[in-house]
Amino acid sequence: MILRIPMLNRAQPLARSHSNAQDHILAERKRREKLTQRFVALSALIPGLKKMDKASVLGDAIKHIKYLQESVKEYEEQKKERTMESMVLVKKSQLVLDENHQLSSSSSEGNRDCSSSNLPEMEVKVSGKDVLIKILCEKQKSNLIKIMAEIERLGLSITNSSVLPFGPTFDISIIAQKTSDFDMKVEDVVKSLSCCLS
Amino acid sequence: MILRIPMLNRAQPLARSHSNAQDHILAERKRREKLTQRFVALSALIPGLKKMDKASVLGDAIKHIKYLQESVKEYEEQKKERTMESMVLVKKSQLVLDENHQLSSSSSEGNRDCSSSNLPEMEVKVSGKDVLIKILCEKQKSNLIKIMAEIERLGLSITNSSVLPFGPTFDISIIAQKTSDFDMKVEDVVKSLSCCLS
DNA sequence: GTTTACACGTGAGAC
DNA sequence: TGTCTCACGTGTAAA
16 A cells, blocks of 8 residues: 655646646546456455445455454364374264164274274275275375285285275175185284285 | 446536535445455455555455365365264174184174084275175175165266185275265164165 | 546445 | 535646
8 A cells, every 4th residue: 555645735737738737537447447346356355245335345354354364264273183192083973783784883892993093094804715804094196006016015915996085994704715825813914914004 | 235327417516504414425435444344354354465445455365265265175174084984783693713714703692603504794884975795694695786786776976896706705896986976874874774674 | 648547525325 | 414425627746
């Protein structure tokens, strides 16, 4: 904003040609038009604007910008906090269904303690020569490669795999078959994969 | 903003008392002062403001508000994606594989039934508009059709699916998205799917 | 000299 | 009724 102190000296009015004066009027008109247009555009961006006069538009625009900047600031702080503690926000609640499909909470019974589990979430099952590996991990392509490489390294032969993007994560399911080289316990497979992801 | 169409009729200038005219001038002066002050306040909130004229202040204020609103929107979407709900369905007579790949029952009621009647095993997670459904069930094609049909019936739109044959079972993973029709809790989804498989 | 931007006083509509 | 707000034309000053 250019704040000028006005001169009140009108002793000698400036001589101006007709065309010049008209140009001046026109230019000023154009300027006002632009300003008014922007006032309208600005007011359109402010939610819950009641009074539409210029002063109110400016005032509420100021309030709204302050509010938005505050919001962004909060979000950024939250983001910083989150990256510090990885993905603790994953909230799980486990329910158990009995044969009549009645729901009952089993958090105290504790088949699995899910509340404390972090990513990667992992599950390995074995049925005969088949091995089923399920992993929920952060959405990074390097993770997928690491996992596959590790599985093959352990003496398993991948026969089928599925990678589904799910929110900020990959839901990975892999079917593998034991080769003659493979001689591990399930928990060691979990351990190895968990290690190579961290 | 009150946009008025100006009247150019100056045939009869309104008679005004001296004090009235002076009041008018003063009031208008005050109004302009307020506007100018708010322009200054507004310009102070805009980072990287180069040109300080009123039009630029308004224009950049508009841009900045749009930018901030976009930022807030993104943050809120990220936040939605992060809040993840999860529900695990495990029947009371759960089978567990020990290290020697021997089947043993973990049921507290001493259920030693080692058949696959404990299926289906089910897990439903929600992340924003995404829904992840994982089911381990008997290897019957009818099961797959039942599940898919039920999911669509509930108001979910399947975007990706994976069916992996695993021993005597199917390991099914499905990613779906909520449609406008969908309004269910995770546990109800588990319940519905569990019902339609039994 | 031209362009651009500002504050001013003023008449008039809106509430 | 006054009070508020607006657009207008104008003079002026800096770029």
